[in-house]
Amino acid sequence: MRTGAPINDTIGWMTGSSIKKMIIEQTIKLLKSKYSDSIESLLIDDVRIGISMTAVKLSDGSCGVSSTFTNESQHCKKNNRDYGDFSPLKIKGHKVVELLETEKNSGIITTLRIASLNAISSQIISAGNYNILENRDPIDLFDLSIPRTIAIVGAFHSYISKISETKSRLFVLELNENEISPDERHFFVPASDYKKVLPESDIIIITGLTLVNNTIDDLLSSVPEKSAVVVAGPSGSIIPDVLFANGVSIIGATRITKPDLLFDLIGEGGGGYHLFEYCAQKICILKNYEA
Numbered sequence: 001m002r003t004g005a006p007i008n009d010t011i012g013w014m015t016g017s018s019i020k021k022m023i024i025e026q027t028i029k030l031l032k033s034k035y036s037d038s039i040e041s042l043l044i045d046d047v048r049i050g051i052s053m054t055a056v057k058l059s060d061g062s063c064g065v066s067s068t069f070t071n072e073s074q075h076c077k078k079n080n081r082d083y084g085d086f087s088p089l090k091i092k093g094h095k096v097v098e099l100l101e102t103e104k105n106s107g108i109i110t111t112l113r114i115a116s117l118n119a120i121s122s123q124i125i126s127a128g129n130y131n132i133l134e135n136r137d138p139i140d141l142f143d144l145s146i147p148r149t150i151a152i153v154g155a156f157h158s159y160i161s162k163i164s165e166t167k168s169r170l171f172v173l174e175l176n177e178n179e180i181s182p183d184e185r186h187f188f189v190p191a192s193d194y195k196k197v198l199p200e201s202d203i204i205i206i207t208g209l210t211l212v213n214n215t216i217d218d219l220l221s222s223v224p225e226k227s228a229v230v231v232a233g234p235s236g237s238i239i240p241d242v243l244f245a246n247g248v249s250i251i252g253a254t255r256i257t258k259p260d261l262l263f264d265l266i267g268e269g270g271g272g273y274h275l276f277e278y279c280a281q282k283i284c285i286l287k288n289y290e291a
Contacts, residue, residue, distance in 0.1 A: 023216050024113070026242045028100050031120060039120055042096040049108065050266040053234070053275075056115040057263070058096060063256045064119030065234045065266075065275065069212045070107040086112065096120065114212050118237040122256065125239060125285065133284040138230045138252040141284065142203060144168065151197050153219060154207030155179040156232070160187060171197045191215075198222040204229045208236025223247045234272050234280070244287040251285040 031039060046057040054068045084090070086099060086109055096116050102109065125132070133141075139159050147167040152159055155174050163170050164184060172180055172187040173194055180188050189197055198204055198219065204227050210216040212235050223229055231243055232252030240251045256262055258279035265274055276282060 023220070023242055023246065024117070024211060024214075024238075027117065027238050030241055031117070031239065032097070032100075035120075035124065038123075040095075040097060042120070044092055044094050044096060044099065044112075044116065046263065047091050047112065048263045048266040049111070051269050052271040053266050054111045054115050055262050055266045056112060056119050057259060058116070058119045060123070061259070062119045062122050063259045063262055064115045064117065064122060064237065065254065065256070065262070065280075066111050066115035066118065067209045067212050067233075067235045067272070068108075069111045069209075082106075110212055110214070114235055114238075118235070118254075121237060121239040125237075125253070125283075126255070130240065131286045133286065134255075135281055136284045137282055138205070138232050138250045138284055139163075141250065141286075142228075148202040149200055150203045150205070151201040152205045153191070153194070154205075154209060154233075156205065156207065157181065159205060160184050171201070173197060194219055195222050198227070199224050201227055203227065206231050206236075208233035211235050211238070220246050220248070234275060240285050240287070249287050253283050253285055254280050255283050256280050 041059075043059040044056060045059045048055045049068060052068060054066050055063060057063050084104070085094065086102060086104060091112065099109070099113055099116055139162060144163065144166045147169070149169045149171075150163055151171045151173060152163075153173045155172065160170070160172055160180070161184075164187070170187045171189045172184070173189050173191045174180060175191045177185060177188050199222060204223060206216065206219055206229065208231055210219060216231075220229070225247065227247070228250070229248045230250045230252060231248050234254040236251060237253040240248070243251060254275060256279060261279040262275070265278055
């Protein structure tokens with residue numbers, strides 16, 4: 001299968017430390033450069049922050065989601081409490097570009113930024129300028145009858161189950177071993193060992209959560225050019241240009257089909273797998289790649 005997708009030729013392949021902290025920043029820069037007229041006036045119209053997922057709706061009706069990432073405590077000294085921009089009851093109505101450019105840093109702000117980037121990207125991706133396969137999962141694009149070395153970053157249970165039934169060598173990089181079911185923990189590798197595992201891997205599947213917790217840059221810096229790299233999951237639905245330019249072959253993205261249900265779902269504690277049952281479809285965005 002040979003496919004194609006547009007890439008900004010000015011974004012070259014980066015290796016080592018040069019890629020550090022650059023994927024999200026370069027994607028924001030690209031959006032502001034190429035689509036400034038359409039995003040400059042966009043406002044944050046609605047927000048729902050759930051225990052697992054966060055949803056954002058913009059003033060043009062576009063919606064985006066992200067895994068919810070928190071790194072702050074609700075119990076803090078009074079002088080450390082935040083009542084400023086992008087704190088509760090002050091998020092709606094802000095310009096999206098203000099969120100993208102803010103120097104404030106917290107898990108919730110990072111979550112909102114990724115969800116907003118996914119919302120902005122949804123319109124651009126749907127405009128038809130990328131090679132898209134609808135209702136497809138990235139794992140189905142690989143011929144798993146061919147034994148390979150496969151690394152999964154994140155406990156994708158369906159992927160682990162499917163790959164474990166093949167003759168491929170499988171590594172699952174995870175921060176928490178308990179996220180992997182007991183009968184599959186022999187595939188577990190501590191996430192800190194990514195520099196040992198990724199260079200050996202023919203196929204690398206990375207959770208979109210790495211965009212939220214700021215680990216995507218370090219991971220991609222350890223990926224060899226020979227590897228087929230997938231970024232999958234709802235958080236990874238940003239425009240793919242920068243990811244493609246940095247070694248990613250396939251994006252397993254999410255298209256929101258029922259925005260009204262989305263906000264109810266998030267508000268009731270829904271997770272990523274609930275999205276595809278009720279209000280979203282899977283799409284694959286492909287760079288030049290032959291599986």
